[in-house]
Amino acid sequence: MTETTAPSASADERLVRVGPLGRLLIRPDIGALLGAIAVFFAFAYFARAVSWLSDPGIAAGWTDQAAQYGIVAVPVALLMIGGEFDLSAGVMIGSSGLLLGYLTTFQNMNVWPAIVLVLVFGLVIGLINGLTVVRTKLPSFIVTLATFFVLQGVNAAGTLKLTGQTAIQNIDSASGFNSAQKFFAGGLTHYDFKVKVLWWIGITVVGAWLLAKSRFGNWIYGAGGDANSARNVGVPVARTKVVLFMMTSTTAALMGIIEALELRSMQAGEGIGLEFIFIICAVVGGCLLTGGFGSVIGTFFGAAMLGMVQLGIVDAQWDSNWTFTFQGGILFAAVLLNTLIRTRAQRAR
């Protein structure tokens, strides 16, 4: 633009001068960052007996827990921004881990091809969820709740029928276990940081890039913000949503693989309850329940916060039953804070 065509934008008297702090506060992820910092320093005080601040082993503990939440929370957040829920994301971890156990111990498959089949299973479940939602136009809350219960029953009954027990054991007896274990669930240093943490960071970076910088990301915002308008301007809304469902259940399958390789066995009830933790991470990260708004980076900090709470309560030698109460409190505080920040930032005229 040449200087002659228009006065410079800064001359606009309606533009309230926004300082760097004000600009920062508009971002949806800032509440989660501040919350994570607050929780970190709270436990630095309450868990000072185990030297929360200085012991790398402590950090290895909570990052491991945070990674378990954060990996699947990323696609769950994208799906929420796209206007849908997936309540089967938790149980899918169990189903996928059990499937890996079944293929390796009962079918004597090598771990690597078994992993490929499990990921394909994740894609298929996501496809079923997604197609059901866009075809029937039923709320995804209901559709994926049904998937959740169907899989929960299959996990329990199938495991019992196969093993006579509630878990599939001895996954480490399969060929290819050691190399796969290193890649998905190995350790990084002698402080016991896990490779899982790198998966968490990597998936966060990819998710954040997709949302902010890709055409698909624009479609996610559009599909969740106003599906009708998005369709009118040519966004393939149905395809976008189906892909998001497939990303979610496939990432849950990846998490199942990681857990099965880490624990060397898989419980039939594994993963159940995590679906709500993922949603809490996304909401703490600034995602709206109504879709169209949210942040992957914020979700990362949300997962970090919940991981710290989970381990911090143990490290502070409190009764770990309080964890749920803390999670509920964090969810409520995050929603209030996000609403406050958003209404301040986007006050309509």
Next chain:
Amino acid sequence: MTAAHLLEADDISKYYGNVVALKEISMYVDAGEVTCILGDNGAGKSSFIKLLSGVHQPDAGRLLVDGEEVHFGSPRDARAKGIATVYQDLAMVPLMSIWRNFFLGAEPRKGVGPVQWFDSATAKRIVRRELSEMGIDVRDPDQPVGTLSGGERQSVAIARAVHFGARVLILDEPTSALGVKQAGVVLKYVLQARDRGVAVIFITHNPHHAYPVGDRFVILNRGQSLGAYEKADIDRQELVRLMAGGSELVELEHELDEIKADLG
């Protein structure tokens, strides 16, 4: 019919079952002109737009683009001919920023091979340029569309249609939900679009909004045309009288004066 017009409707009719929604309506528009379609609620304005934009198909009569008869099977066909419709709901997502909305569904991309990303720098630059060329003053292309006023939103929608190569711009009641001042702003952008060589079809029930910008007026009443007038052949009073049947003239005159003052 003499010379080929950019878009022309020739005696088109539409029936819904045994209800006659539109009966033998004719009108045309050329590049750099504004044709106004006026009518009260239920006059058939919406049905007429749907025929022009390809949502419905006429049951009789012809649609012509550049003098050639066309059949629009869908809005996509109409868009391919350069006919863009800005509906009342504007097809914009309130929570998304102006630049994201502007390119939603038509994102400019760059990248290497299969790795392609949304070129947000180019998108923001184009939005700023397009809006300032239309004389639209946005404070910040990053602000969510939901924080814009109704008139500003309408203006962004018009700029978007013009940018994506609209030759014919159909505006569905763009001023009906707006206050007097905001309506004046939108009317200014209608003229801006016209001056850039776009043919504008302006649908409204308000003769005071239509008269200052229109080159030609088609008045609909209960699905029938009360006549098509060139601006030279009709004055504002007559247009108002045709629309209102003379009964509500006093109140309307009051509104007229407000608009006059507003448009200078």
